[in-house]
Each structure stands twice: as structure tokens, then as C-alpha cells.
Amino acid sequence: xxxxxxxxxxxxxxxxxxxxxxxxxxxxxxxxxxxxxxxxxxxxxxxxxxxxxxxxxxxxxxxxxxxxxxxxxxxxxxxxxxxxxxxxxxxxxxxxxxxxxxxxxxxxxxxxxxxxxxxxxxxxxxxxxxxxxxxxxxxxxxxxxxxxxxxxxxxxxxxxxxxxxxxxxxxxxxxxxxxxxxxxxxxxxxxxxxxxxxxxxxxxxxxxxxxxx
Numbered sequence: 001x002x003x004x005x006x007x008x009x010x011x012x013x014x015x016x017x018x019x020x021x022x023x024x025x026x027x028x029x030x031x032x033x034x035x036x037x038x039x040x041x042x043x044x045x046x047x048x049x050x051x052x053x054x055x056x057x058x059x060x061x062x063x064x065x066x067x068x069x070x071x072x073x074x075x076x077x078x079x080x081x082x083x084x085x086x087x088x089x090x091x092x093x094x095x096x097x098x099x100x101x102x103x104x105x106x107x108x109x110x111x112x113x114x115x116x117x118x119x120x121x122x123x124x125x126x127x128x129x130x131x132x133x134x135x136x137x138x139x140x141x142x143x144x145x146x147x148x149x150x151x152x153x154x155x156x157x158x159x160x161x162x163x164x165x166x167x168x169x170x171x172x173x174x175x176x177x178x179x180x181x182x183x184x185x186x187x188x189x190x191x192x193x194x195x196x197x198x199x200x201x202x203x204x205x206x207x208x209x210x211x212x213x
Contacts, residue, residue: 001181005172009182012168013189019082019164020151023089027150028143030090031097036127038098039105049098056095062156064088069160085157093150100142104135137208144201148194155190165189
């Protein structure tokens, strides 16, 4: 396989990283909101939060992507396929991140929360400034694993016409009749990206431990 073909895969991997990073970011924001609703003790918000998590954890990501891609135009939202793909990935990772964060929140020492209450912090301020940072620190390894899963699962957005690493690999393989070296190269690029993410997660975990010490 030529260097030019490999470079096309590298360029396409940049799109994979962008779509995944955006989805993970918005997924985390949504997960924090879902987790807060779930732990609020108010059935009116806790039940929809649990239903959201159950649906997106209980159905295949491929089906979710196709549903969102075809549903949005039906409700008058004619968005690009890239936006539909990011929405699908964000919803999917939000459901898993919410469960990860819920375990983190439940591990926050009660004494810390009581101390925040005694200092006069509101429930919202305690959630944002005390509970959420501690929960994230406690769940960094699991959140890193989820980020890696989304990076790998992003290959499925090719089914809605989004050009990324897997799409480029399929197109090049069909046009050059070199499927083995091209897909092997794509797999190698995915591996490198995920090793970098794992390394960043390990660095963040160690930094959090040093900051907490």
C-alpha cells in the first residue's frame, strides 16, 4: 500500500477523533444532568432519566444511529448526517457515563457533603463544586474506558453516510482492491489513537491522585 493511501487514512482518522471527542464531551454534560436527575429523589425527573439510560444501554448503537438519522427529518429537523451521528454517539455514551458517574456519586463520602451543607452551599453548588469533581476523580479509569469504546464504536457512523476512518478504509479497499493492507492500516491507526487516549487517562488519574494527596 502506498504512503498516499495511508495518509488518506490518517486524515480520515482526524475526523474520527473530532466526532468522538465532541460526542464524549456533550455525552458527559448530558450524563451529569441525567445522573443528577436520577439521584434527586424526585420521581418526575428520576424516572425519565432511568428510562433514557435503559433504552440507550439496552439497544444496539447501530439501531440508535439509524433511528435518529431517519427520525430527525420526520420532526422537521433537517440536519447534516454528521450532526445526526454526533447526537447518536452522544446519547449512547451519555447513558453509559451516567451509570459510571452514579457509582462515583454514591462513593462520595457523606461527611464531605454534610460539610458543604454546613458551609451554606446550595444543593446545586454542592453538586457542581463538590460531588461532581470527586465523582469524576473516582471514576476516571471507567470514563477513560468508555471514551475508548466510543472511539471504536464511531466506526458505525459510516452507516449514515459520515466520512471517517472506517468509511475511508472501505472506499479505498473497494477502489484499489487492496483490502488487507488498508484495513490492517486502519486497525493500526485505531490502536494508536486508543493507546494515546489510555495514556492520557492514566496521566489524568495520576494527576488527580497527586492533587488529592
